[in-house]
Amino acid sequence: xxxxxxxxxxxxxxxxxxxxxxxxxxxxxxxxxxxxxxxxxxxxxxxxxxxxxxxxxxxxxxxxxxxxxxxxxxxxxxxxxxxxxxxxxxxxxxxxxxxxxxxxxxxxxxxxxxxxxxxxxxxxxxxxxxxxxxxxxxxxxxxxxxxxxxxxxxxxxxxxxxxxxxxxxxxxxxxxxxxxxxxxxxxxxxxxxxxxxxxxxxxxxxxxxxxxxxxxxxxxxxxxxxxxxxxxxxxxxxxxxxxxxxxxxxxxxxxxxxxxxxxxxxxxxxxxxxxxxxxxxxxxxxxxxxxxxxxxxxxxxxxxxxxxxxxxxxxxxxxxxxxxxxxxxxxxxxxxxxxxxxxxxxxxxxxxxxxxxxxxxxxxxxxxxxxxxxxxxxxxxxxxxxxxxxxxxxxxxxxxxxxxxxxxxxxxxxxxxxxxxxxxxxxxxxxxxxxxxxxxxxxx
Numbered sequence: 001x002x003x004x005x006x007x008x009x010x011x012x013x014x015x016x017x018x019x020x021x022x023x024x025x026x027x028x029x030x031x032x033x034x035x036x037x038x039x040x041x042x043x044x045x046x047x048x049x050x051x052x053x054x055x056x057x058x059x060x061x062x063x064x065x066x067x068x069x070x071x072x073x074x075x076x077x078x079x080x081x082x083x084x085x086x087x088x089x090x091x092x093x094x095x096x097x098x099x100x101x102x103x104x105x106x107x108x109x110x111x112x113x114x115x116x117x118x119x120x121x122x123x124x125x126x127x128x129x130x131x132x133x134x135x136x137x138x139x140x141x142x143x144x145x146x147x148x149x150x151x152x153x154x155x156x157x158x159x160x161x162x163x164x165x166x167x168x169x170x171x172x173x174x175x176x177x178x179x180x181x182x183x184x185x186x187x188x189x190x191x192x193x194x195x196x197x198x199x200x201x202x203x204x205x206x207x208x209x210x211x212x213x214x215x216x217x218x219x220x221x222x223x224x225x226x227x228x229x230x231x232x233x234x235x236x237x238x239x240x241x242x243x244x245x246x247x248x249x250x251x252x253x254x255x256x257x258x259x260x261x262x263x264x265x266x267x268x269x270x271x272x273x274x275x276x277x278x279x280x281x282x283x284x285x286x287x288x289x290x291x292x293x294x295x296x297x298x299x300x301x302x303x304x305x306x307x308x309x310x311x312x313x314x315x316x317x318x319x320x321x322x323x324x325x326x327x328x329x330x331x332x333x334x335x336x337x338x339x340x341x342x343x344x345x346x347x348x349x350x351x352x353x354x355x356x357x358x359x360x361x362x363x364x365x366x367x368x369x370x371x372x373x374x375x376x377x378x379x380x381x382x383x384x385x386x387x388x389x390x391x392x393x394x395x396x397x398x399x400x401x402x403x404x405x406x407x408x409x410x411x412x413x414x415x416x417x418x419x420x421x422x423x424x425x426x427x428x429x430x431x432x433x434x435x436x437x438x439x440x441x442x443x444x
Contacts, residue, residue: 020391040304046440049095050076054102055086056422059382059402066382066402073100076407079296081440083411098135101417102426105406106168107365108393111296111324111349113200114172115188116147119354119361120157126359128349132236133266137209139356141179149181155191158353158363159199164444165364166391166416166433168199171262171324171349173232173296176223177216185223204262206232210239211246230294233263236273244276250291251282260292262324268332272300276312283319290320297325299341300331301331303316326351326391327368328375337376347393348372365391366418370430379421384424397423413440 053076060068073089118124125370129135162170185203192201203408205223211233236246254261265275275293283289295316301309301323306386313335316323317340322345326336337345348368353361369390373379378387389396399405409414420431436443 027124037127039308041205047079048077049093050078050098050103051093051095053089053091053098053406054100054421055404056102056397059398066373066380066385068381069385069398069424071102071422076103078413078437078440081411081413082405083413098417101423102300102420102431103394103407104166104388104397104416104418104423104426105392106414106416106436106438107166107391108346108347109162109167109170109349109363109365110393111326111351112153112162112170112172113174113206113352113355114158114191115174115184116144116169117154117158117353117355119161120149120154124172124354124356133235134213136357137214140175140208142398143356144175144179144184148180148187151184151187152191155188156194159195161189161353161363162350163199163436164184164433165366166418166436167360167363167365168414168416168436168438168443169201169393170199170413171202171204171230173204173208173262173264174228175220175231176205177207177209177218177370178214178219181211181219182223185226185228197441198223198438200438204227204228204230204232206234206264208234210234211236211241211249212242214363217249220253224253224259229261230262230292231253231257232409233261235265235267236263236275238267243271245265247278247282251279254289255286258296260295260298261289262294263296268299268303273304273312276316278298280315280319280321283321292322294322294324296324297326298328299332299334300330302334304335306338309338310342313339314343317343320345323346327371329381333375334374345394346390348390364430364433366426366433367430369427378427381424384427385422388423388427391427404440413437 009338037126044350054071056069057072058070059066060070065139075087075090076083115377121425124281174188205220205228208221209216211217233246233249233250236243240246250261255384264271267275276298283293321338336346346416348365352358353363362422369387373384373387373388378384395406397406415437416433417435418426418431418433420426425431
């Protein structure tokens with residue numbers, strides 16, 4: 001992947017920079033000299049115009065069935081990281097030529113661990129596991145000191161992988177525990193600072209080794225004083241041996257420092273359900289946490305019968321607790337359609353990419369939307385277009401009635417260009433990502 005930092009001579013020589021496969025007019029966009037690692041510098045012009053941009057404008061119907069998506073070509077003006085204007089296409093204008101590529105909201109990976117990965121280093125597959133989650137804690141205590149030696153570099157390489165798949169933003173969990181202390185956080189923050197003009201993130205302080213199972217409390221308290229966004233957690237019963245004690249600490253720490261909550265919950269039996277119910281009660285007792293509390297994975301929902309799934313979906317929705325679901329996870333099928341039916345905010349991410357937890361990971365959340373479409377039968381034009389929200393973490397070009405709702409003047413210029421005729425095709429075919437723009441900065 002090519003970066004925005006390049007000499008002007010190199011820029012003029014290689015018109016593939018910026019919007020890959022799109023045609024640039026040098027007077028519209030320019031790059032300053034700088035090394036490939038200097039992503040922190042503002043190397044691209046803030047104001048420019050795109051022409052021949054394909055946008056969705058509505059649905060085509062046969063009776064009451066959506067059979068196709070209408071699109072037209074437009075000109076889009078970008079100014080200071082925002083969309084300034086969407087107007088009639090000006091094919092003869094002196095502007096960046098989007099060549100009819102479909103413009104969509106850029107993608108968001110809402111559950112990933114950027115701080116610990118083998119990606120960017122030598123290839124390693126997952127080794128045979130023993131001892132469940134606690135066995136993995138022992139493994140991490142052994143390997144993390146070595147992994148931390150180049151974790152900033154590997155985080156940057158993984159960010160570049162995500163960008164190449166159309167992702168401009170991630171919510172990353174970052175280990176906070178006695179082995180890493182705050183080093184994992186500091187290393188990741190450095191990587192994000194290096195990429196701040198081309199990638200956005202929010203961070204979760206994640207006690208991977210338990211809050212009390214290993215004494216992570218002082219480090220979590222220290223992390224909470226920094227500019228992280230969420231207090232995390234993992235399987236309070238399985239790891240710490242007590243739901244209430246761990247959850248009370250987590251909730252109070254979030255309240256004390258005005259943070260959100262995002263808890264890994266793999267437990268799929270009674271303890272998993274009790275944890276969900278306890279968190280719902282705590283959020284209802286503290287309404288300030290509504291809309292900023294999440295359960296990652298929450299596999300117990302996939303083990304419940306249909307009536308209980310609907311009951312829990314209704315309660316989660318009322319408490320405004322979101323679910324960050326892995327798609328898929330072995331043979332477990334999460335009830336994503338039921339959650340969406342009741343208005344629960346559902347998002348997804350790649351979780352681990354090529355690390356000691358997971359051998360796989362494409363880096364693409366559009367791939368996750370495609371898998372979800374297959375798992376839940378979203379095979380129609382309408383269904384495919386709706387499931388795109390898993391890749392964008394919400395925004396869709398058209399609402400359910402086919403009325404254009406994105407983009408609008410004033411929206412952040414966070415854009416992805418794909419080689420597809422419409423979002424339904426993009427999901428179905430996992431269409432190639434050609435270019436990415438983050439807050440007006442052309443990433444590749």
